[in-house]
Amino acid sequence: SVFKVEIPCVIAESMEDTYRNFQHIKSVAPDSPNYKILIVEDQMENRLLLQRILENVGFELKIATNGAEGVDTFVDWKPDLIFMDVRMPVMDGLEATKRIRQHPLGSQVKIIGISAHVFKDEVQQFLASGMDDFIKKPYHFNEIYRKLQKHLAVKYSFYRTADVSNNQQATLTPQMLMVLDESTLTELKQYVEQLEHAKLSELVERISTKNKELSNILYFYVANYRTTEIFSVLKQLYLNRN
Structure with missing residues (x-):
C-alpha cells in the first residue's frame, strides 16, 4: 500500500x-x-x-x-x-x-x-x-x-543598509586600529592571543571613552567571539608598518 x-x-x-x-x-x-x-x-x-x-x-x-x-x-x-x-x-x-x-x-x-x-x-x-x-x-x-x-x-x-555600510559596523580594518596608542595595541594583541575575553571586554570599555565608533566595532567582534579576526587585523597592521 x-x-x-x-x-x-x-x-x-x-x-x-x-x-x-x-x-x-x-x-x-x-x-x-x-x-x-x-x-x-x-x-x-x-x-x-x-x-x-x-x-x-x-x-x-x-x-x-x-x-x-x-x-x-x-x-x-x-x-x-x-x-x-x-x-x-x-x-x-x-x-x-x-x-x-x-x-x-x-x-x-x-x-x-x-x-x-x-x-x-x-x-x-x-x-x-x-x-x-x-x-x-x-x-x-x-x-x-x-x-x-x-x-x-x-x-x-x-540601521539602513547605507548606514551599516558607512559605519562599517562589522568590518574592522588595520587603519581603524592606527588611532590606538602603542600600549593599548599591545594589550589588545595580548588579550586576543591569550583569549582573555574578560580583559578584552574591559579594554574595549576603556577604548569607548576615547573612540566610541571603534569601540562599537570591537564590541561586535568580541560579543561574537571573533577574536581570530581581530588578531588577523592586528597582524596586518604590524606588517604594514614594516
Whole structure:
C-alpha cells in the first residue's frame, strides 16, 4: 500500500537572513516600553558581554552575581525578563527560578536560563524549574535579541543598509586600529592571543571613552567571539608598518 500524507508548513527564513537582520539592529524602537532586564551571572566575563549586548540597544539593566541576589533584585525591582545562569555559588539558577515563581508576581516575569553545556535531559529540568527558555554560552548578540523579541515582543529600530555600510559596523580594518596608542595595541594583541575575553571586554570599555565608533566595532567582534579576526587585523597592521 502507498500512503500519501500532506503536512502544511511554513519555510523558515535562512539563518543567514536572520543573522543579517539582527546584525543591523540600531536600538529598541522609539515607541517601545522601558524594558527592564535583570542579568544573574557570577562570571564577570559573561556579565560584561551580556551587559554590553543589551545596553548597546537601550535596555535598562540591573546585575546580580548569584541566585540569592537575583531573587532579592527581582522582588525590589520587578524586571520584565531575567537572564538566569544555571550554575552559580550561594544559590543556583534553578532554585532561584523556583523561588521567583513562588512570589505573587513571579508568574509575570520571563526567565531565560543560561548554561555553557545543555544536554537533552537538562532542558526539561530547566523548564520544570519555571524557566521559559534557555540559551547556550558563549553569547551571540543575534540570539539574545531574538529571544527578547520572542518573549517580550520587543520591536527594534534598524540601521539602513547605507548606514551599516558607512559605519562599517562589522568590518574592522588595520587603519581603524592606527588611532590606538602603542600600549593599548599591545594589550589588545595580548588579550586576543591569550583569549582573555574578560580583559578584552574591559579594554574595549576603556577604548569607548576615547573612540566610541571603534569601540562599537570591537564590541561586535568580541560579543561574537571573533577574536581570530581581530588578531588577523592586528597582524596586518604590524606588517604594514614594516
